[in-house]
Amino acid sequence: MTVIDSTTVTAGRARQDLCATEPSPPRPDGQDRYTISEVVACTGLTAHTLRWYERIGLMPHVDRSHTGQRRFTNKDLDWLAFVGKLRLTGMPVADMVRYAELVREGEHTFEARQELLEQTRRDVMARMAELHDTLAVLDYKIDFYAGARKASERA
DSSP, X not given: OOOOOSEEEETTEXXXXXXXXXOOOOOOTTOSOBOHXXXXXXXXXXXXXXXXXHHHTSSOOOEEOTTSOEEBOHHXXXXXXXXXXXXXXXXXXXXXXXXXXXXXXXXXXXXXXXXXXXXXXXXXXXXXXXXXXXXXXXXXXXXXXHHHHHHHHHO
């Protein structure tokens, strides 16, 4: 499953993909098969969350050992890192599952995936504007109280 390309093209120019340049979470050295407890240790997710992601279709098919234990790959860890970024955007779980389904369906879904991500970007930008306005109110109040305290100390 291809999740992230290393570069994208915007208005005719290449742009570095920030997701691809971030350091990946620490992984056990020299491995490409991880138990659920190893994935818990390197992602910070709980085993319950990993099982739930698999059950709702957010995780691709996770391989199993001959005894039935889940065996995650580096590709799975990359996907989980991407899902973590989607969670931080506030994207609804249903949209994340829809995105995962589109990825599994193949390249003919690029347009639908792009639209999902663009909508999420618009939502994030709106939230950032709200937070910026909220920060301005907090700064005003902090300055007000700092000024009021100095005035009372002079009196």
